[in-house]
Structure formats: C-alpha cells, structure tokens
Amino acid sequence: MKILHVASFDGNIGDNASHIGFHSLLSRVMDEGTYSIEQLEIRKFYNNYTLPDKHRFDDDFATLANSYDLLFIGGGGFLDFDIKGSPTGTTIGISPSILDKIKVPVVISSIGCNPRNEIPEGNINKFKDFLDSYLGHSNRYLAVRNDGSREVIREVIGEHYYNAIPEVLDHGFFYDNDGSFYRPTEKDYILINTTSDQVQMKNRLLGEVDQDSYVDEMGKVISHIIDNTPYDIVFAPHIYSDYKAIDILLKNVNDFHLRTRIVVAPYVQGDYGCNQIFSAYKNSALVLGMRFHANVCTIAMNTPGIGLGALDRVSGLYRSLGMDGQFVTVDQPFSNELITGMGKYIKTPGINTTKLAEMKADMIDYYHKILNA
Template sequence: MRTIKILHVASFTGNIGDNASHLGLYNVLKTVLGDRLDIEQVEIRRFYKKYSLADKMNFDLEFTQKANAKDLLILGGGGFLDYWVPNSETGTTFDMSDEILDKLIVPTLFVSVGCMPHQPVPEGNIDKFHHFLQKVGSKKNMRIAVRNDGSILEIKRLFGSEFEGIITEILDNGFFYEPSLKFSCRLLEKPYIAINTTLDQLTMKNRMIGNINYSQLREELLSLLQRIIDETDYSLVFVPHIFKDLQAFRELLEGMNDFYIRSRVAIAPYLQGNYGCNYLMSVYNQADSVLSMRFHANVCPLSMGKRTVGLAALDRVVHMYNSIGKSSDCIPVNEKFADKVYKKMIDISPNNSDTLISERKVQSLNTYMKLLSEIGLLS
C-alpha cells in the first residue's frame, strides 16, 4: 500500500484543545486510510495578515503548488469558517480568491470547522461567505464538514436549505482523541474535580447566551467551589489550555480562603504541543469529574467517558451538548448557576450519552469515507 501524502493546515500551537482535535483526526485517517500517512503540518497563523515573521505564508500560487504536490489537503479543525474576518476574500480565515480555489486540484477537505462568529461581522462578509460555500460546493475535489457546535444550524439560518446535502455535520475531531498510554497523570492522591475556566470567552459575541457579567460569574464560581470544598472531600485541579487561562485561575483564586488554596487546590502545568495535550488530557482522565468552559475541555472528557458538566459562556458549547443528548449537563453562565451546577456535579450519573456518542462516531467515520470517496481519494 502506498504512502498517502497529506498537507494539514490548522492551529498546532497555543491551545491543547486544538492538538487533541488533530490527534483525533489522525486516528480517523488511520482508520479510514491506513497507517501509511505522511502528514506535513502548516500552522494557520502563518497566513494571518498580522503575522510578521519571516516564514509568513499566503493562500497564493505558491501555496497551491505546495498543496497540489500532495495526495490530500486538509484545512481544520477549528473555528476557521467564523465569517467575521475583515478584508478576507471569503470573510473567513481561509482568505482564498476564486483563482486560488480553482488552481487547487488536490482532493481537499475542510473538516471539523465551525462558523459561529464571536466578533462583529463586517458589512459584506455574509455575501463573501455565501459565495465561498457555493464555490467550494461546486468543485468535485472539495468538501466541507462542519463540527457539531451549531454551525450547521447557522448555515441554515443564513442560507436556508441551499447547502443541505452539500455541507454535512460530523462530530468534532476531539471526540476521536484517545488518551495516550504513556501518560497517567493523577496530580493528587485524593479524589479531585478537574476544572477549566476562561477569561477570553467572556467578551465574545453570542446570539443565545448573550453578554456575560464577569463580576457575577466570578461570584458564582467562588460560591460553587467553596461549597464543593465545604461539603465534599474533593480537591480542585485547574487545567490550563492556553496561557491566559492561568490569569483566569489567579483572578478566581484571589477570592478564595488562603488555607483552602494551600490544602485543597492544585494547578496543572502549562504545557503545549502534543506532549502537553496528552499530559493534560491524562489529568482530565484521572479526575473523578470535570467542570469546564472551553469547547475541547468539554469534548475530550466527554469522549473519555468522564462525568462532565459544561459551563457555557459560548453558544457552541450549548450546541455541542445538545447534539449528543446531554443538554441538561450544560449550564449557561449568564445567570446564577452555583446551586444548579453543584447539584449536577454531585448527582450527575456516569456519561449516559456513551451510546449516542458511539453512534455519532460511527456516522462521522462513514461521512469521512463518503467524502474521501467523492473527492477521489478512496475508490
């Protein structure tokens, strides 16, 4: 069997959730295409307009030549179809002209991508996005599969049924992440709850959840964590996905009793890349339960069968829980939530959506095989 050469454009640095998603993607590709894969990773940030280092790239003729020398081009996963990007040909991170799209003759997948914009959308961007979807949909060598974060509903909201049968939904690739056998990182001997909280998401736009009051959020989180410490034997382990999460942890813990911080709180190390991803996902896997705000801080523990409660500051987290039949385990943070989350943390049953997740994983694998066949990579 020949080696399949793949060019993978995505975010590989700065957020371990992205790494988990990509490791999940590679598990999918090995299942569908076999083990003989030669994957070249290209960091998406090198294409950003504000990127100024010497290795900057553009979606230009040079890129098409590089991509066309491969057997498969994969773009994603991530929120790269969020159509708020100013001065982009497509309104998205994929700033590609029609000329460039036409010159890409390599089988191409835009997979596990999201289009739930969290910034103001410039005038004209919806039209640009619409044209991009039409253009990709018309090409025999290109397919789009959005992740289960509400993106398929957003496309229907914008364009009705136009893209039904053309753009499909799959589980986020993070659901295919598997814990590394090399890591067994239980940070504490005592039972603990793994926690991820954020700051950066609080200023992002949401259609469903709306604006978040930071002072109220902090007050509710402190009330919740204090009650867990007072009424249970659980310790608290905070897990950073990006550097700014450490700031969120600090601002939260500054309001907690110092003795409790010394005796009942730990913070996992800030690590990046695949090593950091596997290490920190093991911290989640060794936890008794998980309380998370970030998208992949929910996806990955759920995929590992952990008892997980989502604190939703973003609509995409709500949509993800809805898509796997666990809407009651996701609590929006735009209201008082401490009592509700505490009861959920204490009473939550083991992951009762395993069956639905398993069914959707099979469906997603079948979708991958279908798309790869349609673009000519599988016979």
C-alpha cells in the same frame, strides 16, 4: 497518498487532542503505510502574524497544495465568518480565484462556523461566494463540527447551504490518551477549566456574559466544593492567559484553603502536554469545562463532566449528543444549577454512549467515502 494538513498545531492542547483524534480516525479508514501527512500551521496565515515565515493564501499556496494528493483543512473554528479584511470573511482566506487554481481534492472538515465577534459588513456575501465556488466542484468536501455550526448556516447563510453541508463529530471525539499518567493531587478532585477570553466574546444565542457575575457564581461553586465535599480542586489551563482567569477566581479563597485544597496544573503545550493534561482530566471525579475541547475530550474519555457554556458552541455540542441537561450557561445565575448537577454527575458519566457510537460510525463511513473516492 500525500496529505497537506492545514490547521492549528501550536494553538492549545485542545487543538492537539483534535489532531491526535484525526490521526486515529485516519487509521480506521486508510491502510497503514498508504498515506503521509505534512502539517502546515494556519496561524502563520493570520493577519497579525509578523514573523519572517508568514504564509498567505496566494498563488504560492495553490502551487504548494497541488504538490500533494490532498489538501485537508481542519478541525478548528476556521469558518467563523467574522474576520475583517478576509476575502471569504473567514480564517480560510482562499479567494475563489486561488481556489480555482487548486486542482487536487480538498477536504474542509470538523470545522466550526460560529462567529464570536461582530460580523463586518459584506462578510456574509463573501462567505456565500466562497461556499458557491467551493461546493461547485465534485472533488471538494465540506463538513462542519457538532457545535451548532450547521444551525448557524441555516439561520444566517441560508437553507440551501444547510442542505449542502453535513455535520460530523469534532475530531477530538476520536482522541485517546497515549497512556500518560498525571494526577495533580493524591486526593480525589474536581477539575475546572476556566477562561478569560471566552467570557468576553459575543454569542448569537447566549446573552452577554458579565465577568463579575461569572466570578461571583463560580466563587459560590468553589466555596461549596471546599465547605461541603471532600474533593480537592484542580485548575487546568489550556493557554497561558487561562492563568489570569484562574487567578481571578482564587482571589477570594481563604489562604489556608489555597494551600491545602487547590492545585493548578502546569502550562504545557504540544502533543506531550496535551496527553499529560488530559490525563489529569481522565483521572478526575468530575470536570467543569469551559473550553470546547475541554468538553469534547471529557466526553471522549468517558469522564464525568458538566459544560460551562460561555459560548454557543458548548451548548451546541451537548445538544448534538442528546445531553441537554449536562451544561449550564454562564450568562445568568448558574451556581445552584451547577451545584445540583455536580451532585448528580460526580463520578457518574452521563454520556449518551449509544448516540455517540452511532455518530462515530457515521463519521468513519463518511471519511472512508471521501478519502477513498
């Protein structure tokens, strides 16, 4: 089987971990040597992509898809229906007329549907039209990831679509490090993943996050770690702009502590960088993670962690696994709650392993069904 895989391969190391997990999942449901995968970068379809190799969801794309045995789109947050000017309201801007020209089976899976910006007028109807066209064919499959997306569909798009679209795990739950070993400091450490972009995004459930308040609350947590624990602090960027977020948090840290207690991991990309940085996650005593895959991979590797919920999808992730008490939301004062949680979970994973194992088994069964139909 020749598979055309459309997703973000050059986005950040969380995306890479997701795709490594996808390959691991495929190896469990398809015999080795019976399939091949060609990757197509979805960022080349973005409206703001201006390089000469730009792609479009047009007749040429339909022709390309039909030259394969299967079109697979995901994982990623590509069904957030807040994209201005998209014929579907989403990043997957395949109009119903183009969709009708794609004759091979199509799978859109491990996908997020959790808008983070104002929804342009008309987008909900565009999205419904896309879903009606897509779900009306027996050789098309759509499943959202376990980040609260299915609840968004029920509450915003409608019960009918909620019933028609199942939830699966994010592919990152099948991520396993390739054996890379990276330990940023010789002492035990707490790893923090913080962002600047996600703090500024909008949410459906969480309130507005005030960046100054977030920095103040995280400053209290950093001071607690330095003053009251033996642990070093390692910051792990996933994209280049994460350095800005790290810099903001460190401006009020004593210079001597910066030199003796703080480490910043390198900015590295691709599968190699993914395995290096997530090795640092795996070797930590505790992860405080803001990005979605910072949390997914922490759980997947059975590493202790607490989610920093700047976006609804982080809280949705933990709730889907029955781990409601293992994240804080940063739209309100959270330092005391986080410090208490650190004392509880340091070096002690609070993962609901039974529920996770059941969800992984269900996903393997689902993929075996749709990929061997």
